[in-house]
Amino acid sequence: MTNPLILTRDAILLDELQRLAAAAGVMPEVTGDPVDALRSWAGASVVIVGVDLADEVAAIEPPRRVGVHLVGWGRLPDEVFRTALALGAENAAELPRSESWVLEVLADSSERFDSTGVTIGVIGGSGGAGATTFACALAQTAARDWATCLLDIDPLGPGVDQVLGMERDEGIRWDALQQTTGRLGARALRDALPRRGRLGVLTFGCGGADVPETLQPFAARAAVAAATRGHQLVVLDLPRSGGGLTEELMARCQALVVVTRANLPGLSSAARFVARASQSGPLSLVIRGSGLDAAEAHRIVGAPVVAAMPDQRGLDEAIDLGQGPVKSRRGVLSRAARSVLEVLGPDAAGGRGPRPHPSSSRSTPPSIAGSAA
Template identity: 45%
Template sequence: MTGQALLVTRDSSLREELTRLAAAAGAPVVSAPDSGAALRAWGAAGLVLVGGDLASEVAAAAPPRRSRVGLVTWGAQPDGLFRAAVDLGAESVIELPEGAGWLTELMGDLGEDRPARGLVLGVVGGSGGVGATTVACALGQMAGRPSAVVDLDPLGPGLDRVLGMEELGGIRWADLGTSSGRLNARALREAMPHRDGLAVLTFRGTEGGVDRVAVRECLAAVRRGHDTVVIDLPRTGGEMWDEVVPRCGVVLVVVEPTVTGVASASRVVAALPDRGRARLVVRSGGISPDAVARALDVSCVAVLPTYKRVGESIDLGFGPVRSRSERIARAMRGILSEVAA
C-alpha cells in the first residue's frame, strides 16, 4: 500500500477538513467523490476514510475487505450508520471535531509500516564493564537502515557520545518528559539525533531516569519508524526492566568468561521473563564459550576478541565501527544474521 490517504466524500466541508488534517500530518491525499472512484483507489491507499454521507453507497458496492478503514462524521453518528460501518469493515468511527487530534496522528504514520525484519534487540552486560554499550552501538551501526539505538541505562556513558553524535541537535529523554498517547513515528525519527540512517535516543548529561509510560510509547513509535531497534538495557532490573525486556525479540547477554563473570551473568539470565529469547555474546579468553553456554543453558551466537582500535575509533567520533571491513564489523554482521534467522 502507498502512503496516501483516500478521502471518500462529496461533503465539501468534510473533505476540506480532512485535507487540512492530512496536510498538518504531512500525509498526501487522493479524493473520491463516489463509490466508483473509491473502488478504483481502494486497495492501493495506505488509509481509507469514508465520509458518513457516502458510507451506505460505498458499502453497497461491496469493496474488498482491508485494514485501515475509518468512517468519519461531523458530530454524533447518525442512526443507521453503524450498519454501514460494519459492512465497510471500518475499524473505527471518528467523530469530528473531537477526533481531529487522533486522526492527525493516524495519518502522520502513513508510510511508516515497513517490511522490516521486525528485529528488536536488547543488549545487557552479564556483569559490569564487559562492553555491552559498545556492542549495542556497533550493532546499530551495522544494522539495516533505518535503524535506532535506544539508551535505557541512565548510568552509562550516553549512546550519543559513544556514536560521536553528542554535538548533534535533537531530542533526548528529558525532552519527552512524561509523554503519553500515540507518538508519531516519522516525527520522532526525524527529531532524534541521527546520522547516515542511524538514530539515537539517549539521556542528556546527568539526567536521571525516565517515566515508564513515556518509554512504552516512545519504543512503540521507534519500532514503527525503524527497521531495526537496539536497546541498551539497564542491569538494575526493576519496573523499567519489566516494561522493556518483554518487548525485545532477542536479548543478548555480554559475558566475561571468568568464574565471577559467569556467576553474575547467571543472575541476569534468571531475571529474564523468557529465557528462550536469550543469546550469549562471550568475550574471548578464559572459560571456553561452549562451557559458558552450558553453564548458563543459553546458546552463544558470537565470541568477541579484544578490538584494539575500538577505543580510538570512539574517541575520534566514528563510533565503535570505523570501517565495514573491520573485524568488529564482521562480528556484528554475524550476530545480526544469527538472531534474525
C-alpha cells in the same frame, strides 16, 4: 510506499480528511465503495474508514492488517466501537476534536515501512560486559543498510551518545519527551533526533541538572512505538538493574541479546539473568574476551551463542576520539554485529521477528577471529 486509503461517502468528513492529507503531504486514494477498496486494502500505507461506511466494510470482512482507523465527524455512537473491534481497527477518532492526531497518522504514513520495525534489546548478562558498546556497534552497523534508531534506556549508563561521539549533535533528548503525554508521531521523532546518516539516537544527555534521573514509562512507551513505526530496526540499550519498565520493554522486543564476558563468573551471572528473563522472548548470547568457548557458554547459560569475539584493540581510543566503536567493516565489533543481524535483523525477521537461531541445531557458531579495529 503506497498511498493512504480513505473510505467514506460523508462529504463533510471527506473534505476534512483531504485537507489533513494535503497538510501531511500525502495523496490518498479515496473511494465510497467498500468492495472496490479491497483492491488497495492490503497495500495502503494506512486505512481510514469513515464511520458512515464502518458497518458495510466490516460486513465484507476485509483481511486483518495494521494501520486501520475509524474516523467520524462529531460525537461517535457507542456501537461504533464494536464495529471497530470487528474490523481490527487500532483507533476510533472524532473530528474536528482529534484533528492533530489524524494529521500525525497521515504524516507517519508517508514514511512508514512495509511493516513495523524489528526491535532488538541489548543487555549485560554480567557487569563490565560492554553491553552499551555492543548496542552502539549493532546500531552503527545496521544503519549501513536500514533506517535504525538506538534508544538509551539506562539513565545510569555511560550514554550511547558519548560512546558514538554524538553528545554535541543537535536534537532532542529524553527530557523533552518526559514533559508531555499523548501520541508521538514517527516522523516527528525521526526529525527531532540527533542523527548520523540513517542512525537516530535518543539518550539522556551529558549530565547536569536537566538530565532526568529516571525514565518515565509513558515516555518510553511512546518513543519505542514511534521508533518502530518510523525505522526498520530499533535497538534498546537496556539496564541490568531491571524493574517494571525494563521487563515491559524486554517483552516488546522481538529478540534479546545478552552480552557477557566469556569467563566463568560472567557466564554464571548471565545464566541467572537468562533464567529470570526467559519468559520475555527469544534470548541470544554474545560472548566477549578470552576464556570458555561458545559451546561451553551455551551449556552454562542455556541460550544460543550468536557471536563470540575477542576484545577489540584500540576501542577506548576510538571512542575517546568520537569515532564510535565501529571504525571499519573488518573490526571485531562490526563482524559480531553482522553475525547478530544475520540472525535477528530486518532481513532475517521479515519484519515479523527473528528466524530460528542456527544454534538450535548447532551450539557453536564460527568464532570471530582476530582483533583488528
